[in-house]
Structure formats: C-alpha cells, structure tokens
Amino acid sequence: MHHHNDWYGHVRLLARYAGVPAGGAVPRLWGYLQHGWNVHNGFGANTPITPGMPRFVWSEAARRRGWAEGESGYHVIGAPWTYLLRMQPETPDTPRAGTIFYPFHGFEQQLVDGDHLALARQIALTESGPVTVCLYWLDYQDRRIRRSYERFGFRIVCHGYRGDKNRPGDADFLHRQLRELRRHTRVASNRLSTALLYGASVGCAIGVYGPEMTIQNPPAIYGGNARIRRLWPLLHQEHVPDALATDFAMEELGVNHTLNPAELAEVCGWSELLGGAYQPALAGTRGAT
Amino acid sequence: MTVRTDEPAGTPLQHDEDPGALVGAEMRTGSDPVGPLATLVEPYLGDLLAGASTVLFAGAHPVPVVAHALTGRKVTVLVRRAPDAEALAADPRLATASVICGAVDAVPGGYDLVVALAGLDGVTTPDGAAQDWSAALRALAGQVVPGGTLVVAARNAFGLTRLNAVASGDGRADGYEVGHEALLAGLRDVGMASSARLAVYPDLLDARLVIHRDLLDDVSVRDLAGRLVAAAAGGAEPTVVATDPVRLARDAVRHGMAYAVAPAWVVVARHQHLSQDPVPVVAVGCHDGSDPYVTDRTGMTGPVLADNPALGWQRLRRVPAGPLLSEEIVDACGRHDLVAVRSLVTRYATWLGVPAEPGESDLVPWATAVPSAVVDDGTDLWPVAVGTEPGGPARPVFLRGMLEVAVRLQSAGLPHPWSLTLTPARLAVRLVSMAGFTVTDAEVAAAVGSTATGAPTTAGTGTGQPGVEGPAGTLARPAGYVEAVRVASATARELAEARAQLRFLADTLAERDRKLRQLSAVWSVLRFVRHPLMTVRSWSVRRARRS
Numbered sequence: 001m002h003h004h005n006d007w008y009g010h011v012r013l014l015a016r017y018a019g020v021p022a023g024g025a026v027p028r029l030w031g032y033l034q035h036g037w038n039v040h041n042g043f044g045a046n047t048p049i050t051p052g053m054p055r056f057v058w059s060e061a062a063r064r065r066g067w068a069e070g071e072s073g074y075h076v077i078g079a080p081w082t083y084l085l086r087m088q089p090e091t092p093d094t095p096r097a098g099t100i101f102y103p104f105h106g107f108e109q110q111l112v113d114g115d116h117l118a119l120a121r122q123i124a125l126t127e128s129g130p131v132t133v134c135l136y137w138l139d140y141q142d143r144r145i146r147r148s149y150e151r152f153g154f155r156i157v158c159h160g161y162r163g164d165k166n167r168p169g170d171a172d173f174l175h176r177q178l179r180e181l182r183r184h185t186r187v188a189s190n191r192l193s194t195a196l197l198y199g200a201s202v203g204c205a206i207g208v209y210g211p212e213m214t215i216q217n218p219p220a221i222y223g224g225n226a227r228i229r230r231l232w233p234l235l236h237q238e239h240v241p242d243a244l245a246t247d248f249a250m251e252e253l254g255v256n257h258t259l260n261p262a263e264l265a266e267v268c269g270w271s272e273l274l275g276g277a278y279q280p281a282l283a284g285t286r287g288a289t
Numbered sequence: 290m291t292v293r294t295d296e297p298a299g300t301p302l303q304h305d306e307d308p309g310a311l312v313g314a315e316m317r318t319g320s321d322p323v324g325p326l327a328t329l330v331e332p333y334l335g336d337l338l339a340g341a342s343t344v345l346f347a348g349a350h351p352v353p354v355v356a357h358a359l360t361g362r363k364v365t366v367l368v369r370r371a372p373d374a375e376a377l378a379a380d381p382r383l384a385t386a387s388v389i390c391g392a393v394d395a396v397p398g399g400y401d402l403v404v405a406l407a408g409l410d411g412v413t414t415p416d417g418a419a420q421d422w423s424a425a426l427r428a429l430a431g432q433v434v435p436g437g438t439l440v441v442a443a444r445n446a447f448g449l450t451r452l453n454a455v456a457s458g459d460g461r462a463d464g465y466e467v468g469h470e471a472l473l474a475g476l477r478d479v480g481m482a483s484s485a486r487l488a489v490y491p492d493l494l495d496a497r498l499v500i501h502r503d504l505l506d507d508v509s510v511r512d513l514a515g516r517l518v519a520a521a522a523g524g525a526e527p528t529v530v531a532t533d534p535v536r537l538a539r540d541a542v543r544h545g546m547a548y549a550v551a552p553a554w555v556v557v558a559r560h561q562h563l564s565q566d567p568v569p570v571v572a573v574g575c576h577d578g579s580d581p582y583v584t585d586r587t588g589m590t591g592p593v594l595a596d597n598p599a600l601g602w603q604r605l606r607r608v609p610a611g612p613l614l615s616e617e618i619v620d621a622c623g624r625h626d627l628v629a630v631r632s633l634v635t636r637y638a639t640w641l642g643v644p645a646e647p648g649e650s651d652l653v654p655w656a657t658a659v660p661s662a663v664v665d666d667g668t669d670l671w672p673v674a675v676g677t678e679p680g681g682p683a684r685p686v687f688l689r690g691m692l693e694v695a696v697r698l699q700s701a702g703l704p705h706p707w708s709l710t711l712t713p714a715r716l717a718v719r720l721v722s723m724a725g726f727t728v729t730d731a732e733v734a735a736a737v738g739s740t741a742t743g744a745p746t747t748a749g750t751g752t753g754q755p756g757v758e759g760p761a762g763t764l765a766r767p768a769g770y771v772e773a774v775r776v777a778s779a780t781a782r783e784l785a786e787a788r789a790q791l792r793f794l795a796d797t798l799a800e801r802d803r804k805l806r807q808l809s810a811v812w813s814v815l816r817f818v819r820h821p822l823m824t825v826r827s828w829s830v831r832r833a834r835r836s
Contacts, residue, residue, distance in 0.1 A: 050792075051786045051790070052783065052787065052790060061415065064420070067459075067461075068414070075706075230311060231314060260723075260724075260725040262722040262725050263719075266718065267719075271727060
C-alpha cells in the first residue's frame, strides 16, 4: 500500500467506518488515496501512479482535472474527514469560542518561506476573541516559530504527526483536529487549504488573510496561489460569507459522494473481511473513473 | 497585442503566473489540437464577419483564419490551455488580437459574432462552470449580443464515427456529443434559431468536407454529394472500424441520411423572437377521462381543436409517464454519476422493501419488478409488467434486478465506470452495495442460478447469460462482434496494467528486502557488542529453546 494512503490515519479511519474489525494490521487499500485538498488531480504532481491502479479522490473537481489530462481509474469517494463526521456527529451543547488559525505549511521535502511574526501581528489585529494557532509538526518543533505566536498570547497546538514512508501517522490526528475545530467559532489561514474546508464543514466561519507564504519549488502545474485566488476570489477575505464557505466545503470534500459502509468495503476491497462476497483486490477497479 | 487582466482587486499576479490573459478556470498544461474545420468553414464566415465589429474565436482555431478576421474589427481569441495562450500571444500575426485564457463561462461576453469551431468541449475546462454540451452552448450563446450570430460545431451522438467505432473509448459517455434535435432545442432555449446547417465529414477534428444540408437533401445532386462525402470518409485517419466507412457514407447519402448521421455539424444561429418560430404540435395526450390535449414545442398545452375523423379519439390506458428505471440507472452509469446511481438503487430497494438481512423476508407482490419493468414517474415507482408469477421475497428480486442491469451494461458494451472484464455477478454486488447492502457469495450464486433458469432477469437483454461457474460468476456474453472486440482490447489493456502493477509490487518487495538485509547487518554487529538489546535477544532465544 502506498504510504500516503494512511497519512493522518486515513485508511484506518475508513476501515473503521466500513466495519473492518479493529486491532489487526492496517488493511491494505489497493490504489492511491487523496490525502489533502489540492487544485490538481487529487495527487501530488510528482506522485508516481502505477498504471491501472485506482485513484480514490475526494471530489468531482479532482476527477475532472485528471480526466482532462487523459488519466483514468478515478473513484470519487469523498474525503475521509466526511466519514469521521458521520461517525462522530456533533453534540449541540458543545461550547465554542475564538479562532483557530492554521499558518500555511510546507513539509519535510519542501519548506515554506514566510514571515511568521508578521502573520502573528496580523492575526492579533484581525481577531477579536481568543486565538489558537495550530502548527504543522515541523513548525511546532521550531521554538522560534512557536515564540512568534506565543508573544501575542496565542495558544499553540499541533494535531500530531501525519506519517511518512517509515513511520505511520497518528491514528487520532483527525479526531484531535475535529475536537479542536468544534471548540472554535472560526477558522482562518493565510492560504485556502484543507483545514478551512474541515472547519467550514463543522460550522466554523472561515477567513483567509495575512502575509502570503510560498512553498519552495512548487510544481508549475498547480499554478501557484494566484490560480487559487482566481478560481475562488470570494473566499479570500477576512470574513467569508457562511453560505459560500459551506457550499465550497461540501463540494470540495465530496460530502455528496460519501459512501455507505457496505459500498466503501466493496470499493476498498474489504468486504470479504466482513463476510461479504468474494472480493479480489483487483476486480472491477480498473475501469472506474 | 492587447492583454486583458481580470484579476480581482488586491490580488497581484504572482511570479509563477503568465502575464495577464487569464480569465479564470484555465488549464495549466497541454495543448489542444487545431483541426482544419475553421479553414473549411471560412467561406461561410465571410458575410458574417462583414457585419461584425467584435468577434470572439472560442477554442483552438487556425491562426490564419483568426488573422484574416482581424482587419477592421476587434477580435478576441479564447483558449483554455495556458501554453496555447502563450503561443498565440507571441504570434506576430495576432498582434492586434486580444488573447485570453480560461473557460468560456468566465468571459464577460458582448460579441457580434462568436465562432466556436473546435467543438463544445473545446471551450470548457475542469474548473469552469459549464461541464456538458448544453451548459457550453448556453455559455457560448451568452457571449453573443442581441442580433448577433453564433457559429458552433458539435459532435453527433448518433454519427457515423460513433456508429462505426470498435474501440470503447474510456468507458464514459461523451457529455459533449449531442443529437440534432437536442442541439436545436438547446439553441431555442437560449433564444436562438439556426439559419444554416452544415454536415462535417469524416470527423470534427479531422474535417475534410463541410457540406450544406441543402445539397445533401437535394435528390438531383445526390450523386455528387455522395462522391464528396464518400471521398471524405475514405480519407479519415486509419482506425479500427466495424465496416467500410466509404460504403457507409455513400449509402447514408443515397438514403437521405447523410446529414442526420454526419459525424459532426456546424450550425449558424442567430437570436430571434420565439414568437416568430412556428410552433408545431409535438404531442397529443389525454388524462384518464379528460378531453385530449396537445403539447407544442414551447411546452404549452391546450385542447385539441380537431381530431382525425378516420381514427377518432379514444381514452388512453393510464400508463405512468416517465423513463424506465433501468434506463435511468444505465444513463447515470454512462455519465459516471454514481451519486445518481446510489440514489436510484436505494429508491428501488426502499420501494421493494428489501430487508437489511437475508433472513428477514418481506414478500413483494411483483416478482417481475426488475428495473426494466419499473417506471419512474419522478415521485414514485410503478411496475409496468406485473405478469402472473407469484410474489416472492424482496431481497432476491432486488439482487436479480441489479444483476439484470449489470448484464445489460456488460453485454451491450454500454459506457460505465467499471471494468469491461468484470463479471455481471461482481458488478451486481457493487450495485447492491450502493444501496447499503452486503451480499454473500451464496446469495449471488442463488440469484445468478435463477437467471439461468429463465427468470426475467436477463430475459430483456437477449444475451443468454450463462450460469454461475464460481463465486465471481462468468463474463457476460458480448451482444455483438464490436462488443467482443472491446472486451478483448480491455483484457489486453488490463493485462498490460497488471504487468505494470506486478513490477510495482516486485520493486516494493525488493526495497523491503534491502531494508531487511540492512537490519540484519546491524543485528549481526550487535551480536558482538554488549548491548541491552543483546540481553533481550539472549533471553528470547533461551525462551524459544525451552518451549
């Protein structure tokens, strides 16, 4: 199984939703699972895809972009996050307060250039309530970055380790993120990103503002942040209208495409684990687009 | 060259962007092929250009055609791919044109003449709002000022190219192919009517002949038209076809069908008042017990003023209006709209009252109510072929129904999201799961077995689906030679992919082996070092020996 598949505990989450008994090894998912929102085909521009292997993506937009490039094998199944929301519906009496801010982050192979102190200053000027800043694990380990936000009295959190080729990510990463988001009335970032979609999907207001940060050597095919701004100009403001944010999140997270447990087990090749019909991993997956 | 920038205020262009020209939803890579169609149509454009001061070329067009239109008028060229826009912007022949890049629905509009000869799919992008032929047509028509003209090319969903094709494509119904009536209706919906209709042979992208419908319809010149069309059809790029395209094209002309089955059309359309259109009657109907009524093309209904004395009117048997459920499912599969498929099969299961578990047996009175015998009137489902068979448990009926759909999809080679080499039984399991049910091998085998005995599951398909041979069943028998070739080519492709996947697995295994060897080397060094790990190792070895 490609190690991206279980970043953020995605495959373990899907398996639990599908009813695969917990406790054993992580069930294999034959194919490639989109691990974050992007404006490409659901996968990194440099992710090597083996011919004929299924691509599990979140939304129709990712599939359309892939089709336009002549790719096939797409299954639109919605984001793993939407399955978590089905498993953990919100309780109405959860108290909410303040803003959680997600500074744009790079990752182990591509770092980000940007001014965290300037961003912290802008957050302090913009937000009126208590602020939590959630840092990517790499940034969280950097004391200088943490200090940039702590000096404004912001609470600093990290949802955990997402995983890599040799070490699995934290299985409760998304659970922690869900808990945090449901504690806040608002989520913001200096880049339209996955966390904002997650926030909008659980009733947070969203905002996009602050000094832009740029990732090192971004693939040209993404078109940079300018393309994202051009595609969704109305989502780039300090206070995005709630209806707009919700519609965007529902579409891009593929909420309408969330499968029921039986179909998810079928699509992922796990139905035999549940006593269902014969399910060879390869059967019927090639042509799905 | 002038350049348009429609960037929102306060969002300066980034270093990784092309300068200007981007109107939104552009495609970052690739290049669209430029076919010769616009060159062939150019003589028809002469008068249209003469009356236009602003012109939009939407889609990839030959540069000389665009350059020719530049004299004395403002010309905008819209392409959807950034590399194409960059190339056109740098072309000195288009120095006075505005080159913009993106989806047609992102363009502000206001043109006297819009030329879209690259096809309806040549102006849409994955991130644009328009995602099928009708939306693309609406977006194009929206670019035309009142009194202006639209020249648009569209591929024929029932054209010779498609009818004669053997290859199965990518298993997806082409959302940009259109029927002629639908195309005209689409134009009417946006307040336009066609003033000229041209047939394109042998293909939209590889056009060699554009011929006016009048010529094809004129019996006195049919020999000439036949020779022209046949010659064009024979000049197509060599592809695997079901039969000789020259003979097929010549026969189409001879029988007055050459326009109807042309691989593509070019339609010249203008805005006009709908009230000037003739409004012929398109349907006559009657409700149970009521007077007959007519429906015209605008959808208006009214009483029948006169009937046919020879036939008279009779009360119609009340048949629920709407498509067959099987057609709805098949169409949704063709569009790869699995949200719609899920909704349809779940409605069907709920209507049948399928219990969650096999043991809980609810009986349905219509054992023959498989999807091809059920009409969806939009609010409810109706069995239309009740038959005389006794009722039975709902779950097997549901499974047989899904198997019927699966057999139809596979035997007829219809477009759908799954592999052509998937057995109908496996495909039925997938469809059943879409309604939330997990099916066991025994249930699949039982349902397949019942079809072999002549139950109505496959009766409508006429494919003679053989009985089950294993838990996954056997492949559906292709309905014809073309379908058989498609299955064979799909099998060959999947074999090649399986080899690539084996290679991927072998590489992964080799990588794991390499890491194991490294670990083993570390372990062997540790044997000679007094390390706490060694204590654990010695203990575990002793323990293993004792046991």
